[in-house]
Amino acid sequence: MIRKNTDISEINNIIKKIIEQITSSKEMIVNIIDNIKKEEAELIFELKELKEKIALTIKEVDELEALDKRMRQKLADVSSRFDKYSEGEIKDVYDKAYEVRLKLMTKRNEEKILRDKRDRLEMQLKKLEENINNAQKVISQISVALKYLEGEALSLVNVDDKESEMLIGIKILEAQEDERKKIARDIHDGPAQYVASAVMRIDFTKKVIVKDLDKGLNELTELKEVLKTALKEIRAIIFDLRPMSLDDLGLVQTIQEYAKSIKEETDINIDLKLKPINDEVEPIIQVAVYRIIQEILNNIKKHSKAKNVEIKLDYGTKYLMIVVIDDGVGFDVEETLKKVKTQGTNYGLLGIMDRVQQLQGEFELESKKGIGTKFKIKLPVNRGVVKDD
Numbered sequence: 001m002i003r004k005n006t007d008i009s010e011i012n013n014i015i016k017k018i019i020e021q022i023t024s025s026k027e028m029i030v031n032i033i034d035n036i037k038k039e040e041a042e043l044i045f046e047l048k049e050l051k052e053k054i055a056l057t058i059k060e061v062d063e064l065e066a067l068d069k070r071m072r073q074k075l076a077d078v079s080s081r082f083d084k085y086s087e088g089e090i091k092d093v094y095d096k097a098y099e100v101r102l103k104l105m106t107k108r109n110e111e112k113i114l115r116d117k118r119d120r121l122e123m124q125l126k127k128l129e130e131n132i133n134n135a136q137k138v139i140s141q142i143s144v145a146l147k148y149l150e151g152e153a154l155s156l157v158n159v160d161d162k163e164s165e166m167l168i169g170i171k172i173l174e175a176q177e178d179e180r181k182k183i184a185r186d187i188h189d190g191p192a193q194y195v196a197s198a199v200m201r202i203d204f205t206k207k208v209i210v211k212d213l214d215k216g217l218n219e220l221t222e223l224k225e226v227l228k229t230a231l232k233e234i235r236a237i238i239f240d241l242r243p244m245s246l247d248d249l250g251l252v253q254t255i256q257e258y259a260k261s262i263k264e265e266t267d268i269n270i271d272l273k274l275k276p277i278n279d280e281v282e283p284i285i286q287v288a289v290y291r292i293i294q295e296i297l298n299n300i301k302k303h304s305k306a307k308n309v310e311i312k313l314d315y316g317t318k319y320l321m322i323v324v325i326d327d328g329v330g331f332d333v334e335e336t337l338k339k340v341k342t343q344g345t346n347y348g349l350l351g352i353m354d355r356v357q358q359l360q361g362e363f364e365l366e367s368k369k370g371i372g373t374k375f376k377i378k379l380p381v382n383r384g385v386v387k388d389d
Helices: 004-081 087-155 162-187 192-211 212-239 244-248 249-268 283-304 333-343 349-358 386-387
Strands: 267-272 308-315 319-328 363-366 373-380
Touching: 004 087, 004 192, 004 249, 192 212, 192 244, 212 283, 249 267, 249 283, 249 308, 283 373, 283 386, 333 363, 349 363, 349 373
Parallel strands: 267 308
Antiparallel strands: 308 319, 319 373, 363 373
């Protein structure tokens, strides 16, 4: 007789080890990306300084070319009128013309060297950007693989009733949201990566101020703008990872704030019809609702070219319904879903489907090219619903 529980336990232990190894590899890749980004920041700073040197050198070359032209004209004049100039004056003009010509050739050569160095840095920077993009794609693929692997591990438990499956889905979502909270705190407390380039620029600015106060003050103004942009990005990342307003203001207002930011970015008109929510919907379900609507709006922003979007959120004693309709370009649903399931493309749509599946919900997608798209999603309002059913 097969020892079912023992076999399942052994299989789960093996899968757990595999997941741990993949997770460890993912962390190593993340560290590599961080190091490449630091190198990229240094290159960007070096390239900026180099371009400033090139601009200054070009200006000096232009000035020397103008002076060289004047000296050649003077040489021509002296050469044609030996009777008017003394031997010493003629020699002086020749010497000065030679000196200007020598400076011009030297400065042109310096410009060429600087341009060559700039081209090499730009190529290097382009390769770094490609490496970062490729590594990030690998991270995304690993994340998708982990999700499916964890899903497979769960299926080996041989859960027969919907209540247990619902509890498992809830645990996964709770773990995901706890991790997002941790990452948000870490970035909020110590965003070292964002200030690394600013620190280097401060050192450069100190040197500039010593030589040229006005230029140094201009550098400080630019540095302030860089830091303001970095702060804005950090806040955006924190909000994306875990919108604090979800805890403070509630689901409906958080959706309203996010829709407002999308409207400001894209000029898409978003019509919200949201039923107020207090304690009727379990908090983790509210998080899932927000993530789903967030991902749908992101897809619309990136791909749909829609002018108008309508979002409806309603619920009863057992289930809630999310309906999102846009008037965008639309797409082939069957072909897209096939790619999502077989190739792992369109991670946004994949994430939506995963969340709905984990919560034992229902997912419907309608779309036609040139007409628009409609998402219709049904979720339980709490984990007790599946048990009752």
